[in-house]
Amino acid sequence: MRAVISRALPRAAAAAVGASSLAPHTLAPQGLRYAASGGEGIDVASACSATWLTPRRGFATNEFIAQERLDLGAEPLGLLGMDIQTRDYISLKWTDGRISRFHLMHLRSWCLCPECQHETGQRLVNSSDIDPDLEIEDIFIKGSTVNIVWAGSGHKSSFPWSWLRENCYSGATLDQNAKDLTTTMLLxxxxxxxxxxxxxxxxEDDQGLFGLLHQIVENxxxxxxxxxxxxxxxxxxxxxxxxxSHSFxxxxxFDVVAEQNPVNIAYTTxxxxxxxxxxxxxxxxxFQFLHALRFDETVQGGESTFVDVFAVAQEFRRLHPKHFETFCRVPATFKKHHLNRSNPAIMEYQRPHIQLNHRDEVIAVHWSPPFEGPLKVPFDDVKPYYEAYKIFHDIVEGGKFQVEFKLKQGDTVIFNxxxxxxxxxxxxxxxxxxxxxxxxxxxxxxxHCRFNALRHRFAVDDPSIKNRRVANGNFA
Structure with a gap:
């Protein structure tokens, strides 16, 4: 028999939390209850009417919030109560009005104790090994953690409020934590x-390195x-x-200098x-790095040019939505086939030029005309593809988004x-x-790992810096 209760606690019962003892109800064979921080508890099997459990101690009242607050920004947050009327999940209500819902299976899967997570951050518990019908024996708040005792095993899981807020999967929180590309487009x-x-x-001081990485992530x-x-x-x-990386x-x-028998067109003029x-x-x-080892003044031309391809994709989508859809759907062929070299190369990969995530946002763009191969798509996709290709190409090469400058000796340009x-x-x-x-x-x-590690080291937690995409196809 499941001990998870699908009804809410009556207001009278909620007010009673803090009593020295409460007899367990016969409908709760595992003794399921919501216990206060001091160990007192209330049998929730007899719950019948109220929606939110908000006792004077243990769960967050205004008095409790004054002592236990979670600073997630300008306004410290506290926990107001729990909703226990569902069978498969619990709901938490915060002082800012947000509601976080967590499936029991999810919480057990992400228990933070040393038995379930190694100090390296790797999980020791596999979600597939957890009983999908698991039950809660006890749940209570102590300090600023939500504590759960799981029925049967007696295993205890403790979740800090900060973890629960950061890993909440309500729509509002997902939107708030969603990563985005910087609005500082390269123009x-x-x-x-x-x-x-x-x-x-x-x-001795990685501030200079962090500043460089921030410039690249931002611009x-x-x-x-x-x-x-x-x-x-x-x-x-x-x-x-x-x-x-990618040294094969x-x-x-690699040396970018004009050669008589180049293995790449970059090694020409x-x-x-x-x-x-x-x-x-x-x-x-x-990241690509190009160091101007030598750039003589007698060289005419040779300026480096750059285009923010995400700005191009945004313009393409706005002006030509039908062609944009084609570029998201029809896979291009990217190819390196060059046998007349010391390290013969036969490489091929197919994917659409533009990749979207589950929120319909652009998360990756692949544009490389010199290294394309013949299309391998259905007949009816070929003409629409080339129509879209022409328009996208013209935006890329049209100059609106092009940055141009001439490197001088001693300059190293680094770009994502x-x-x-x-x-x-x-x-x-x-x-x-x-x-x-x-x-x-x-x-x-x-x-990106290096950037995030330095950001953490220097305590830079600004969401506008923390939640940056780096155009690598991450769905977040």
Whole structure:
């Protein structure tokens, strides 16, 4: 027989909490009750009418809230009461009017005790091993935690109010905690964020590194000035954040310099339209680093260009919703097929250019014309695809969202290439003129982890910084 009660506590019973003893009701074989913080309890099996349990002690009244408050922003919050009238979940009512509902199965799955979660943060309990018909034997508030004793096993779970608020899955809380892309779009009118090499590389104080990462998360790119003109410096800067990645085809460091027999069109003097590198990977690189090792004044052209592809997607969606839907549905082919090289490459990956989450928000854009292969889609999708392709291309290359600047020797541009496409103007030089960049990549998740760890270390909990997307397809 289930001991979870589907009726609410009568007001008279709620007021009685705090009495020295209450006889258990015969309908509650497991002794299910809501107990006060001092250990006193009330048998809830005989509950019949009231909606919210709000006793004078144990559960939050105004007097109790004055002692136990949860600071989630400008206004400290407290717990007003619990709703116990359902079989499968409990409801918590907060002083700001928000209601949090938690399924019993969910709470048991996420018990925070050492038996259920290792100190490394890894779970020791698998949700599939939990009885879906589990019951509550006892539930009470002590301090600022909700405590549950589970029937049968006697296992006790304690949930701090802060955890319950942060992990609430009510609609309002999900909306509040939803991540978004910064509104600081990379636009031609905006100044390029700058950092100093010495500050970024200062291992005694990571404030400079955190500032750089914040610039990239917020704006999509930043430039580190005064990088020593030494080979390998680009890797040193990258490794201040995370290990280099995606080295299979081009090594840990690649040299962007005109060659007679290039393995990539970037190693020419040609104009490069805006693109994402290595789009044929399941997970393309996140941050790209390009260090101007040498950039002679005799080089004409060669400016670096960047486009915030999320700004493009937003414009595309607003002006051409039908074509936008096509780009979200029809998979493009991204391909690297080059056998005439020391490390032969055959790679191919299919996905739509634009990916949406469950809230219909853009969370990833994949645009890389130089590395596309033939479509492999139904006949009726081909024409709509190319119609949408032309319009999207024209927005990307139309100049409205393009940022352009010329690197000078010692500059290292770092950009989140999952958000910011990059390109290059054609260049020419005399026989002695050289444009030589060294580049490398790091994984987007590693970079974001480093940013979040530093944000936590420096106690930066501003939601406008905390809840940033990094264009990596995360549904949050």
């Amino acid at each position: 031609p009118s905006a100044p390029v964020p700058m950092s100093e090499y010495a500050e970024v590389m200062d291992t 999509g790119l930043a430039v580190v000035q005064n990088t020593p003109s030494e080979k390998g410096q680009v890797k040193k800067i990258a490794e201040r954040i995370a290990p280099v 085809l081009y090594g840990d460091i 040609h104009h490069l339209k805006h693109h994402l590198d290595l789009a044929y990977y399941e997970s393309p690189p996140g 290439q999952r958000r910011v496409l990059h390109g290059r103007n054609q260049f020419t030089a005399d026989s002695n003129g050289v444009r030589h960049l060294q580049g490398t990549y790091i994984n987007i998740d590693d970079a």
